[in-house]
Amino acid sequence: MGSLLTLTISNCYMYFYQQDIVKQISNSGGLYFRYIDDIFLAINWPIRHFIKQVDRRNQFDSNIRLSANISLHADFLDLHMENQNGQLFTNVYHKPSHEPYYLPFNSIHPLHMKKNIPFAMFLRAIRYCSTFNAYLQERESLRMALLLNKYPGDLITSQFNRVLSKFEINDQLSIRNYERLRDQLIQSFHPSRDRTPFDHGKMMFVHYTYCTNMKSFPMKFHNLWHKYFDNSPINEITPILGTKNVDNLQKRLVHTRS
Known part of the structure; x- marks a missing residue:
């Protein structure tokens, strides 16, 4: 990436570059998200019109080339989204090069760092997986990966239960209650509220x-x-x-x- 400021400067430039795009998408009732050089759009436009807009944007700056990937499914960062007969299906996306490797449990790191890995991964599984079967598959894959990285089974289970306890879920997840309890977790998930404010003077x-x-x-x-x-x-x-x-x-x- 060259200089340490390269990424920051690029993000600053893209912030101003995308303003007209964001305004156009918002006025059309669509969704726009960007992370560095990955953009996700959800909008009800004819394909020909969308391609035309992409080509028009590519005329603004020769250093920035937008390429469109239009489909009934999309992968954005670590989230897979799919339109299944009009129903939104989501689960955790793993790149083809993904390997089940996490911080080894026998490494010289504080225990709280190791505990946070199954906690965060399990929380992500519930938030991202829209169906109980997808959640089960992700949970068991995660459990196996952690076991391969020497994490004790009791610690994995305790961190899974800590997620449920944190969001006041008293029942074990099942195919009957998964949708309701997942919605409860998502509605109460506010990372900014959980952050402890720092008073650097004290x-x-x-x-x-x-x-x-x-x-x-x-x-x-x-x-x-x-x-x-x-x-x-x-x-x-x-x-x-x-x-x-x-x-x-x-x-x-x-x-x-x-």
């Missing part, structure tokens, strides 16, 4: 190099903090611990593999 971020014998460090750190600063004005500052990984061969191999 928070101190401390990063330390994580290794196996540092598992108990966060608890010891907070105990010492409260012991020595409990009655001090500095106690108004909230320390937040973050981790850095050991720069070893395993880390480099994982980084290269991913």
Whole structure:
């Protein structure tokens, strides 16, 4: 990509380049989404008119060439969408080059990072899979991939259950209740609300190099903090611990593999 600013500058340029397109699509009651150089459109236009608009846009800048892929199904990022006899079907999209490889459980990373992988993947499976059968297939593929990466079965199951608990789903998903409970999860899914606001004037971020014998460090750190600063004005500052990984061969191999 060249300079580190290349992607940012490209996104800035595309933001202004797409304004007329977004306005035209919105005025026609369509949907427009873009991620870097991938664009997804859903609009009720005749195919000939759509192709004509694409050709017209290609005259604006010789450095940007739009190519149209019109079909009853589409893959956008990690989502597969399909028109099945007038019904919208969706599930998780895996590229042909996809391999069942995740952060190995025996790698030197904090446990909370490893727990978040099955949690996030299971949450994605429910959100993306519009039918119970598609969800089952994705869930079992995910479980098998995690087992191959040395994740304990009990941990996988506990993180699956944590997703249901987080969204107050008390019943196990089944073919009878899947549509209703999935809709409940989607309606209550608001990532921006779950983010903890940071007040940098009252928070101190401390990063330390994580290794196996540092598992108990966060608890010891907070105990010492409260012991020595409990009655001090500095106690108004909230320390937040973050981790850095050991720069070893395993880390480099994982980084290269991913």
